[in-house]
Amino acid sequence: MSRPDRALIAEIIAAYRAAPRQNNWVRLNEIRARLGAWTRAEVDAALLHLLNTENVSLEPESNRHRLADPEYRDAAVRIGGEDRHLMQIY
Secondary structure, three states, X not given: OOOOOHHHHHHHHHHHHHOOOEOOEEXXXXXXXXXXXXXXXXXXXXXXXXXXXXXXXXXXXXXXXHHHOHHHHHOOEEEXXXXXXXXXXX
16 A cells, blocks of 8 residues: 555644544544545545554444434445544544
């Protein structure tokens, strides 16, 4: 896997820091809404890169009722056959 654009990585981290949190978790739809004109594939690849190389966790939403919001549900990144909706940097 090639390294994603450094500007995109920086934008994702800045978006995480600017987004509202619940116990340090940020919804991926909040992050995606703060990014520039990156494609979904570019953002997904960057999120996977961050998961594998940085102190980042991507987790599914445990409260399935929250996934009734299509914007929230559709912003997930699919990893290992599982949709991940939340991001945490620690």
